[in-house]
Amino acid sequence: MLLIEIPVAILLGLTLSLRGWARPEEQSGAPTMDWIPVLWLGGFTLGVLMVAVVFLLSAHPYAGAVQLLIAAMALIFTMTAWDQESERAHPSPLPTCPTRAGTPCTSSDSATDR
Known part of the structure; x- marks a missing residue:
């Protein structure tokens, strides 16, 4: 059984890792959870x-x-x-910014902070 399971596990891992490369990252909004893996x-x-x-039921306890x-x-x-x-799919929220009450902190841009 191990001779069958090892190639299946390798093929499954390879398929799932290659599938992750083809995932489009330019989605707008919150990403959905990918249940396929x-x-x-x-x-x-x-x-x-x-x-x-x-x-175990066929009296092969070691296998x-x-x-x-x-x-x-x-x-x-x-x-x-x-x-x-x-x-x-559910990233943690940004911490609140101490200089702007109640708004999440973002990267500071000198052109927008004025």
């Missing part, structure tokens, strides 16, 4: 977890334990992708 990684995690359960470890690592990658997409 989270869903693909979550599907891979569930697939590995199902294989682990099959191994099942290895699959559970791989599923745990895949779950970490899934949660990391979700966190990154969530932070990209």
